[in-house]
Amino acid sequence: MTLKEKYTIKDIAHMAGVSKGTVDRVLHKRGKVSKKAFEKVDKVLKEIDYRPNPIARNLKINKTYNIHVLLPDPRKDPYWIPANEGIIEASNQFMPFGVMVKKYFYDPNDRSSFLEESRQAIISQPDVLLMAPIFDNESHEVLKQCCENKISVVLFNNHINSFKEQIFIGQDLKQSGRVAASLMDKVIGENDEIAIIHINKEPHMQQKENGFKEFFKEKSGSKHLVLSKEFNSAEKRRFNQDVSDFLKSNKSINAFFVTNSKAYILIEAFQELEKRERIVIGYDLLKPNMKYLKEGAINFLIHQKPHRQAFLGVSYMAEHFLFGKGLPTQEFLPIDIVTSENAQYYI
Incomplete structure (x- = not known):
């Protein structure tokens, strides 16, 4: 069999002697396929070392993934400005592939603001909630609600030790x-x-x-x-x-x-x-x-690299959705020491 760089579903169907619909059902594991037809398609796929394009697959099925971000308002605390910029950068990178990022800013000095914004974020039933938790008891309540609603959670900057169903990105x-x-x-x-x-x-x-x-x-x-x-x-x-x-x-x-x-x-x-x-x-x-x-x-x-923390939080989930990449339980970032002598390289 002559190898070529790319094979379409039509090519595979012709080689296997089956319909394009049969090949589509085998590739995407949906619908019923007879054992004989499956074996024909599977034999061809192995011969050509077929590897699906995950981006093309997601674009084809027009799947949208929603990532909601619960973040202290950077207008009230400038520490969160780089984190917000990291979220914007990752959002712009993955938006063309159907990953939609929505931000919910809360007042870092107001527990009721945190609860209200988290409520709004959860009501929309996102695929994942990326959260920087500041208030301890209230954060546990939000994590509990996410668990009940089967919403994945990624924490960054602040870690909550007593809650296991989460991913953490930040420093040790x-x-x-x-x-x-x-x-x-x-x-x-x-x-x-x-x-x-x-x-x-x-x-x-x-x-x-x-x-x-x-x-x-x-x-x-x-x-x-x-x-x-x-x-x-x-x-x-x-x-x-x-x-x-x-x-x-x-x-x-x-x-x-x-x-x-x-x-x-x-x-x-x-x-x-x-x-x-x-x-x-x-x-x-x-x-x-x-x-x-x-x-x-x-x-x-x-x-503490707040920009990097937030960027990775969005990126890891986007790549998981699009490419099926595994997710780390925790990602500890390097601890950089900045002095007056090396400060210019961080500006």
């Missing part, structure tokens, strides 16, 4: 806390005290704290006292006063680990108080964070 949060502790250990004095600062604490920040404390607990000969403190930044004057009170009560603390993207808010509070150098490690490449990094007010930033 506990390990990122250990990385921060390792950096801190290299730049502080032998007996310096350290403060772990949670600004507008979310559940995932505790995992970072756990990893940070675990590092120093395991380090032989470590004498560092590590305290943790939560602040709310909703009202700037109150926040600055709370920071001032904390510093007055803990005058020996000179090293700070901020567990989210808001290290710059802490720096601004410091600058309204006495002028003195402090060691600060934080997260994420927001413009004000990068500014203070270059100026030396922040020593290190850990890059």
